[in-house]
Amino acid sequence: MIIGCGIAGATTALRLARNPGRQITVVTRARDAQESSTRYAQGGIVGRGADDNSEMLLADIIAAGAGLSSPHAARILAEEGPLLLHEVLEETARITFDQDTKGQPLFTREAAHSRRRILHVGDATGNAIMKGLIAALHRCPNITIESHTTAVDLITFPHHSRDPLDNYQAITCHGAYLFDRNERTVHRCLAAATVLATGGLGRIYRNTTNPAGARGDGIAMANRAGARIANAEYIQFHPTALAVPGAEGFLISEAVRGEGGILITPDGRPFMSEYSPVWKDLAPRDVVARAIHHEMERNSYSYVLLDIASRMSAVAISERFPNIYNQCLNVGVDITSDPIPVVPAAHYFCGGVLVDEWGLSSIENLYAVGEISCTGVHGANRLASTSLLEGLVWGNRAGQHIERSLDQRTRSRTGFENVPPWDESGLVADADPALIQGDMQTIQNIMWHYVGLVRSAERLSRAIRELRHLWNEIETFYRTTKLDDGLIGLRNAVEVALIVAQAALHNRQSRGCHYRQDSVTAEGDRLI
Numbered sequence: 001m002i003i004g005c006g007i008a009g010a011t012t013a014l015r016l017a018r019n020p021g022r023q024i025t026v027v028t029r030a031r032d033a034q035e036s037s038t039r040y041a042q043g044g045i046v047g048r049g050a051d052d053n054s055e056m057l058l059a060d061i062i063a064a065g066a067g068l069s070s071p072h073a074a075r076i077l078a079e080e081g082p083l084l085l086h087e088v089l090e091e092t093a094r095i096t097f098d099q100d101t102k103g104q105p106l107f108t109r110e111a112a113h114s115r116r117r118i119l120h121v122g123d124a125t126g127n128a129i130m131k132g133l134i135a136a137l138h139r140c141p142n143i144t145i146e147s148h149t150t151a152v153d154l155i156t157f158p159h160h161s162r163d164p165l166d167n168y169q170a171i172t173c174h175g176a177y178l179f180d181r182n183e184r185t186v187h188r189c190l191a192a193a194t195v196l197a198t199g200g201l202g203r204i205y206r207n208t209t210n211p212a213g214a215r216g217d218g219i220a221m222a223n224r225a226g227a228r229i230a231n232a233e234y235i236q237f238h239p240t241a242l243a244v245p246g247a248e249g250f251l252i253s254e255a256v257r258g259e260g261g262i263l264i265t266p267d268g269r270p271f272m273s274e275y276s277p278v279w280k281d282l283a284p285r286d287v288v289a290r291a292i293h294h295e296m297e298r299n300s301y302s303y304v305l306l307d308i309a310s311r312m313s314a315v316a317i318s319e320r321f322p323n324i325y326n327q328c329l330n331v332g333v334d335i336t337s338d339p340i341p342v343v344p345a346a347h348y349f350c351g352g353v354l355v356d357e358w359g360l361s362s363i364e365n366l367y368a369v370g371e372i373s374c375t376g377v378h379g380a381n382r383l384a385s386t387s388l389l390e391g392l393v394w395g396n397r398a399g400q401h402i403e404r405s406l407d408q409r410t411r412s413r414t415g416f417e418n419v420p421p422w423d424e425s426g427l428v429a430d431a432d433p434a435l436i437q438g439d440m441q442t443i444q445n446i447m448w449h450y451v452g453l454v455r456s457a458e459r460l461s462r463a464i465r466e467l468r469h470l471w472n473e474i475e476t477f478y479r480t481t482k483l484d485d486g487l488i489g490l491r492n493a494v495e496v497a498l499i500v501a502q503a504a505l506h507n508r509q510s511r512g513c514h515y516r517q518d519s520v521t522a523e524g525d526r527l528i
């Protein structure tokens with residue numbers, strides 16, 4: 001069973017489906033299987049540029065990771081990624097990336113990349129990827145997609161076992177409890193291997209580029225089951241989300257700066273060279289995001305501006321960025337003539353469920369792939385456009401590992417008789433949407449103000465106190481109310497918010513995208 005249907009989950013499914021003897025169930029809480037963070041990716045995916053090689057990509061990943069990237073994991077990504085991109089995305093999912101008139105790939109450049117190596121489909125790369133991947137899943141007769149189905153909790157032994165002697169065994173995953181959003185019932189889904197591919201947690205922040213489903217469900221489930229979570233303090237904030245009412249959080253891709261766009265204050269002053277004399281507007285995301293935050297705080301601006309209009313012709317802008325152009329035009333900003341109002345927003349979770357080089361977590365039979373996982377690639381900060389590639393590489397690797405381990409497995413599978421059914425007896429009250437929305441907004445505000453771009457012991461301690469209180473309230477709410485997707489998400493959101501806040505409090509050293517104003521920075525990082 002694969003929980004999540006973005007690039008990572010879909011890639012695992014496609015890999016496993018090569019063996020016609022396997023039955024693969026892909027679960028997604030969304031009604032439309034394409035709905036995921038993957039769908040909204042704009043900038044593109046790392047390929048192998050014309051004057052590029054895996055050593056150069058590796059060096060860029062390691063530099064962006066601020067000393068915390070695992071060299072082994074980063075090398076796997078740099079070496080396997082571009083090949084898999086061709087095999088899975090171009091061949092299996094039949095995606096055509098943008099090309100020039102001679103049929104050569106059109107590579108763009110993004111922040112902290114030393115080469116032009118990003119492949120894209122206009123500025124709606126994720127949309128093309130999801131269309132291609134879902135179509136490929138549908139072509140496989142041994143894959144079943146269960147959409148509009150929310151995973152509630154993992155089935156792990158000894159936790160859910162009816163046999164007390166299982167207490168002496170290592171924690172093992174046997175599947176998950178799934179909430180059918182149409183029927184409003186919970187069923188057990190037992191699986192020989194379970195893969196978490198539920199994406200990130202941006203939605204626990206007030207300002208985020210992430211879609212509604214990115215509320216940390218899989219991380220909370222894995223945490224409750226006892227899996228190791230690592231690097232949870234490293235939340236990457238994207239510097240440029242649209243700051244126009246009605247389209248808050250809509251991402252203005254880094255590729256806009258890659259094509260020459262520059263950040264200016266509302267009174268027209270370019271400012272990035274003050275913060276990063278070498279990289280300027282293409283400095284790593286954490287540097288750019290904090291620079292904007294600093295300018296906004298120091299000068300009481302409610303946004304800064306991103307100017308592409310004076311750097312590219314109107315025709316070139318609307319051809320290169322049709323999606324951004326149209327979305328902005330819908331809310332009254334013509335990016336071919338006006339600068340774009342932008343603010344930073346929570347964008348990517350660099351930490352996650354700790355996994356090995358095959359995507360295996362610290363729990364037997366439980367894998368995690370994609371943004372939910374911590375493979376070590378991103379360290380303290382993710383290099384732009386490597387997350388789609390990581391989903392592809394570890395999605396594929398998890399599939400390979402499961403295939404091998406199922407072949408070798410001798411232990412018999414757990415049957416339903418060993419796993420208790422979901423018990424909802426006595427629960428009659430429907431979840432009050434006002435409580436769910438109110439509590440969710442409280443979590444988002446706490447995270448934005450106290451666990452955001454600039455952190456301190458005082459802010460983090462306050463966040464933890466308030467989140468603990470909320471956790472108690474929400475747990476009671478959860479235990480006394482009929483199940484609902486919003487309630488499942490709220491329970492998970494408060495749990496992952498606490499995980500992030502606690503990790504941020506424990507780590508006093510500023511590094512990459514974790515910035516403590518009450519601490520020294522890691523050597524080499526500029527304090528802003």
Ligand SMILES: Cc1cc2nc3c(=O)[nH]c(=O)nc-3n(C[C@H](O)[C@H](O)[C@H](O)COP(=O)(O)OP(=O)(O)OC[C@H]3O[C@@H](n4cnc5c(N)ncnc54)[C@H](O)[C@@H]3O)c2cc1C
Binds near residue numbers: 004028199348372
């Ligand atoms: C606006 C935006 C732009 C981006 N641009 C880029 C880019 O240009 N290049 C790049 O490399 N990265 C980019 N990223 C990051 C990248 O898109 C994500 O990191 C990546 O797509 C994550 O893929 P995934 O498969 O791990 O998860 P997702 O694509 O988020 O998929 C998660 C899946 O899990 C399902 N799910 C969640 N919870 C549950 C549950 N409880 N039960 C059942 N199903 C569940 C969801 O429905 C979904 O199917 C961008 C992200 C955003 C938000």
